[in-house]
Amino acid sequence: MARLAQLSRVQLGPQCSSPPSNEFSQQKRQATMAELAAKSDDARVPVTVLIGYLGAGKTTLLNRILTEKQDTKYAVIVNEFGELGIDDRLVRRRVNAEEDIFEMNNGCICCTVRADLSRILNKLLQPGMKPLDGVIVETTGLADPAPVAQTFFVDEVLKERARLDALVTVVDAKHALTRLGEIKPEGVENEAVEQVAFADRILVNKCDLVDEEQLQRVEAKLRSLNKLAPLVRCTKGTGFALDFVLGVKAFSLAKVLEMEPDFLDEDGEHQHDASITSVGLKASKPLDMVSVNGWLTELLASKGVDIFRMKGILNIQGQDRKFVFQGVHMLFSGEPLEAWGVDEVRESRLVFIGRNLKFEELDAGLRDCLA
Numbered sequence: 072m073a074r075l076a077q078l079s080r081v082q083l084g085p086q087c088s089s090p091p092s093n094e095f096s097q098q099k100r101q102a103t104m105a106e107l108a109a110k111s112d113d114a115r116v117p118v119t120v121l122i123g124y125l126g127a128g129k130t131t132l133l134n135r136i137l138t139e140k141q142d143t144k145y146a147v148i149v150n151e152f153g154e155l156g157i158d159d160r161l162v163r164r165r166v167n168a169e170e171d172i173f174e175m176n177n178g179c180i181c182c183t184v185r186a187d188l189s190r191i192l193n194k195l196l197q198p199g200m201k202p203l204d205g206v207i208v209e210t211t212g213l214a215d216p217a218p219v220a221q222t223f224f225v226d227e228v229l230k231e232r233a234r235l236d237a238l239v240t241v242v243d244a245k246h247a248l249t250r251l252g253e254i255k256p257e258g259v260e261n262e263a264v265e266q267v268a269f270a271d272r273i274l275v276n277k278c279d280l281v282d283e284e285q286l287q288r289v290e291a292k293l294r295s296l297n298k299l300a301p302l303v304r305c306t307k308g309t310g311f312a313l314d315f316v317l318g319v320k321a322f323s324l325a326k327v328l329e330m331e332p333d334f335l336d337e338d339g340e341h342q343h344d345a346s347i348t349s350v351g352l353k354a355s356k357p358l359d360m361v362s363v364n365g366w367l368t369e370l371l372a373s374k375g376v377d378i379f380r381m382k383g384i385l386n387i388q389g390q391d392r393k394f395v396f397q398g399v400h401m402l403f404s405g406e407p408l409e410a411w412g413v414d415e416v417r418e419s420r421l422v423f424i425g426r427n428l429k430f431e432e433l434d435a436g437l438r439d440c441l442a
Contacts, residue, residue, distance in 0.1 A: 125212030
């Protein structure tokens with residue numbers, strides 16, 4: 072089993088503000104990007120952005136890409152909503168070198184840590200750095216794709232070095248209709264809807280969890296939001312060729328501007344649902360497996376509706392291997408991962424994302440599981 076990727080931590084700071092865009096600057100940007108896109112020998116590094124709501128299967132897809140494309144030189148940027156990162160540790164193989172995997176925590180890539188995305192990409196792609204075949208960005212499940220995509224067109228330096236190849240949206244077939252139909256407070260966007268509407272490719276994942284009738288309802292809803300993006304069904308991120316999502320040159324600025332004329336306006340507002348929060352937990356002592364299973368089972372039975380996503384890497388007493396668990400609402404699964412490293416700190420890390428979550432209650436439940 073390959074070792075977990077060692078991350079180069081990114082120190083986060085406040086979002087950088089930019090001068091207001093005007094009509095002339097927007098027209099100039101559009102003309103420049105059209106000229107660059109027209110070049111058949113475009114040497115800019117392609118960037119694939121994986122988007123999709125919490126628990127849709129983005130990390131599973133990323134793992135597959137990195138496993139099957141080991142001869143391809145990718146840099147990976149992983150963004151998580153809370154301050155405690157888990158997804159980066161679920162990327163199971165080292166990507167060429169330590170500095171090629173970057174973690175962006177404690178904020179959403181579409182707003183609070185968006186400036187870091189531009190900074191990291193410019194650092195990776197500056198002259199003199201080792202050549203890359205591509206960059207893959209895995210966003211948090213709460214990301215609005217429009218501001219993320221905008222980064223590649225408003226940064227004057229970055230747009231000369233990188234091109235947005237495609238926004239790939241992964242959809243959880245089991246929970247898609249609930250997420251897409253959710254009514255948000257006034258002024259708050261439904262991120263799940265935006266993620267589908269802006270998609271260049273759509274993967275309907277977890278098809279094994281629903282019947283054909285529901286799949287057809289899901290696909291009809293997706294088509295009502297996005298009639299153009301090619302769509303395929305899959306299970307655990309498999310069942311399709313990776314050239315469906317990589318190197319497709321699918322992102323179209325003209326299409327986006329037709330859908331959202333203010334796309335290049337850097338002063339556009341973006342507001343998350345404030346009722347959704349993230350709780351991160353740590354435990355340095357080993358956990359009792361029976362107690363953990365009982366705690367999580369009871370937790371999902373009582374609060375599963377409000378738990379949109381939970382995930383963790385656990386240090387179980389008497390086991391030399393890490394135990395990984397993931398859950399979406401009432402669905403829960405776990406499996407052993409690779410062995411703990413000789414010099415690695417054996418620490419359990421858990422993240423819960425949802426509504427009405429209380430740190431004190433969750434932390435007490437974890438402490439009750441200590442061996």
